[in-house]
Amino acid sequence: MNNSLAFIHDTLPQKVMFGYGQSSTFLKQEVELRGSKKVMVIAGERELEIAQKVTSDIEVALWYDEVVMHVPIEVAERARQSAADNGIDLLVCVGGGSTTGLAKAIAMTTALPIVAVPTTYAGSEATNVWGLTEAQRKTTGVDLKVLPQTVIYDSELTMSLPVDMSVASGLNGLAHCIDSLWGPHADPINAALAAEGIRALNEGLPKIVADPHSIDGRDQALYGAYLAAVSFASAGSGLHHKICHTLGGTFNLPHAQTHATVLPYVLAFNAGDAPEAERRAAAAFGSDTALEGLQRLREAVDAPQRLSDYGFSADGIEEAVEVTLEKVPANNPRPVTKENLSKLLEAALNGEDPAVLSASHTLI
Incomplete structure (x- = not known):
């Protein structure tokens, strides 16, 4: 071999x-x-x-x-x-x-x-x-x-960026990192950049929440956001971004908050079918699993929880699924169907525990 x-x-x-x-x-x-x-x-x-x-x-x-x-x-x-x-x-x-x-x-x-x-x-x-x-x-x-x-x-x-927007924006950067681990052109170089981006954002965002004027926290977040973007530019747009671009463009949902809300659901959805990417992300978070690390960070920074808080409703799920399915990358780790994508959006809409998406493929 x-x-x-x-x-x-x-x-x-x-x-x-x-x-x-x-x-x-x-x-x-x-x-x-x-x-x-x-x-x-x-x-x-x-x-x-x-x-x-x-x-x-x-x-x-x-x-x-x-x-x-x-x-x-x-x-x-x-x-x-x-x-x-x-x-x-x-x-x-x-x-x-x-x-x-x-x-x-x-x-x-x-x-x-x-x-x-x-x-x-x-x-x-x-x-x-x-x-x-x-x-x-x-x-x-x-x-x-x-x-x-x-x-x-x-x-x-x-420094003048409010803490809640700093959190949402930083988690948007984190989404670039996660998507880069299984994007259409994922490779070892952008994976390494993405992992360092996860580490930096995971370190920087809680410091900003603890002290909005922390230079170290703001520096780490900017550094992490840059690495996230560079890795994303190379790896290409994955499932997470296809979903969020649909929600933003079709339903005019706020960009950063939408990314921050959807991220754990896409991570939970794909992680079981992308073990190497999952291990790399978990190590960057310093946790046993990537989802555990992300959820620990989200709790520490009081991250956005539900798409319903930003104007999305159950009435929009069918259209969102239809538009997104046309754009899903062929190499997404897990096959995406109308049924499981609907479940993902429903979970994100209501702020359900994202672990339900990874517990068993038979659920969705």
């Missing part, structure tokens, strides 16, 4: 600049290095004050604040037109996943370079994945043009 390693791994070309309180200095360096003269800064109203601080040492040609969750196509088209009308030569996005997503939507059709300055743990800044919503359907794809060329991580910028 041949036990040799065999895989193909892509490493994305991206500069990462990491340092507490260094964002404005880093950004000035990047703008000067590129010789950029027409900078468009994308930041929602909530991030405006942070963005003004980050950009204090550069000239801004255009401020743009129409940031909408899940990036509706009409919002993307207006932003693209504004960039063209103003002769923009560099995009700087300051904010979370929706803000980065809008910058990607512009870059997708213009090939403009992006410098991303994340203020959450969403991870979009480290992937070449784009997402657009049209007619209540969210479409995602991969394009190297949308990959931010530089990412500036400064945990000082996350």
Whole structure:
């Protein structure tokens, strides 16, 4: 029997600049290095004050604040037109996943370079994945043009992120790690990155809950979120993300909270059919099983519990299943059917113990 390693791994070309309180200095360096003269800064109203601080040492040609969750196509088209009308030569996005997503939507059709300055743990800044919503359907794809060329991580910028949003966003990052262990292009390199991401987020998030101004906690969470995103960009979108993209695009559920809620159910669903991935995740959590480690973390940080808390209802399960089944990766560890996916969503809707999904395949 041949036990040799065999895989193909892509490493994305991206500069990462990491340092507490260094964002404005880093950004000035990047703008000067590129010789950029027409900078468009994308930041929602909530991030405006942070963005003004980050950009204090550069000239801004255009401020743009129409940031909408899940990036509706009409919002993307207006932003693209504004960039063209103003002769923009560099995009700087300051904010979370929706803000980065809008910058990607512009870059997708213009090939403009992006410098991303994340203020959450969403991870979009480290992937070449784009997402657009049209007619209540969210479409995602991969394009190297949308990959931010530089990412500036400064945990000082996350200090004002409320604890509950920090938790939801961090668990969204953790979902990138878990999905990367069995994604369509999972390999030993992105699995190693994912495991370290799990370890860092598992360490950082409880510190943020205990002390929202913990630099170490915020640093660990940002570091973990970056590793999560890099592994996810390589491994590709697995079952968890296919479900959550459906829930977000079709039912307009909040992105981070949806990921945080659904994650234990997908982990419980797949873990028994992916023993190596399960062992790696368990070791990263420092627990006997991956689900035990995740649930221990979720309890420690008071994680979101039920999809019903965010506007989803039983009436939506049939449509969610129909849309998701069209997108399920062929290599998902466990076969996905209308029946077992309906059970998974029902459990997540009501906040049932996710262990019921792994106890016996005959249950679902």
